[in-house]
Amino acid sequence: MRTTQELFNLSGKTALVTGGSRGLGxxxxxxxxxxxAKLVLTSRKQSDLDEAVALLKAQGIEAVAIAADLGKEAAIGPLVEAALEALGGQIDILVNNAGATWGAPAEDYPLEAWxxxxxxxVRSIFLLSQAVGKRSMIxxxxxxxxxxxxxxxLAGNxxxxxxxxxxxxxxxxxxNFTRTLAGEWGEYGINVNALAPGFFPSKLSAGVIKAMGEDKLAAAAPLQRLGGEEDLKGAVALFASDAGRHITGQVLAVDGGVSAV
Incomplete structure (x- = not known):
């Protein structure tokens, strides 16, 4: 029987993290x-990736950067092939973190932004998960x-x-993609889960936090704080490791309790 520390150990494992050059990624x-774990980070900007990889390597972490625009379908296949080559032929962990937002009233929302x-x-996550599943995990x-x-x-505004x-x-x-894929791919020994962060200071959330006020947002959380630079670490470690091997199709809110009240 393995110890708890051994269950969380990712030595010998490989991971592809999208949107991995800054913030939550x-x-x-x-x-x-x-x-x-040995890592491949991807995002659109090579300069941001280079800074992130330098930070990781300074801490003794083996990491490689591959720039790719996941909004373009043609980028998915080459990214997966390059990541497999860099990671020795297998991707054990896929973190689908890259994302975008756009603020506008629904009645005036531009179709281009939608x-x-x-x-x-959504679409790029499906395509990347499909490619990694077919090429490595399945x-x-x-x-x-x-x-x-x-x-x-989880709710409206x-x-x-x-x-x-x-x-x-x-x-x-x-x-619901997470739940559906977990149901389909469980027979292949693939666990599919989701994290649902609340407000964490980041480039993506900066505009909303500024508009609504950090103090106001923190006051709305039972823990009276926004997410910090360590608050996703334990959750992603659980889902990525054998400590969470019997967990699939689940959504874990990491939000200071906002979604619970």
Whole structure:
């Protein structure tokens, strides 16, 4: 019988983290790397990736950067092939973190913005998960897929709050995608789960936090705080490791209790 520490150990495992160059993606990459996983980070900007990889390597974490625009279908296949080559032929853990948002009233919401958000937040995750599943996880009958949803996918927006109809819709779709894929791919030994963060300071959330006020948002949480730079580490470690091997199709809110009240 393994100890709890051994269950969380990711030595010898490999991970592909999208949107991994900063913010929540980099936080989760750090967690996986600190537990022993070899990493490929991807995002659109090579310069951001290079900074992230340098930070990881300074902490003794083995990491490689591959720039790719996941909003473009043609980028998915080459990314997976390059990641497999960099990771020795297998991807054990896929963290689907890359995403986009756009704020506008529903009645005036631009179709172009709707399509951009839905394309990156839903379509690209389906395509990447499908490619990694077919190329690596299904043949080996093993894998962990972790989709980064949001508490915005659990409810609508009240008066005077955010106007993010596409973002909320995309994250709700991602939650049910998680459940559906978990049901289909469980027979292959693949666990599929989702994290639903609340408000964490990041480039994606900066506009909303500024508009609504950090103090006001923190006061709405039972824990009276926003998410911090370590608050996703334990959750992603659980879903990525054998500590969570009997967990699939689940959505874990990491939000200071906002979604519970």
């Amino acid at each position: 980099l936080q989760m990459a750090l967690a996986l790397g600190e537990l022993g 399509d951009k958000v839905m394309n990156l937040n 043949p080996r009958r093993s894998g962990r897929i972790i989709n980064i949803a949001s508490i915005a996918g 009240g008066p005077g709050t955010m106007k993010t109809v596409a973002y909320n819709t995309s994250k709700a779709a991602l939650i």
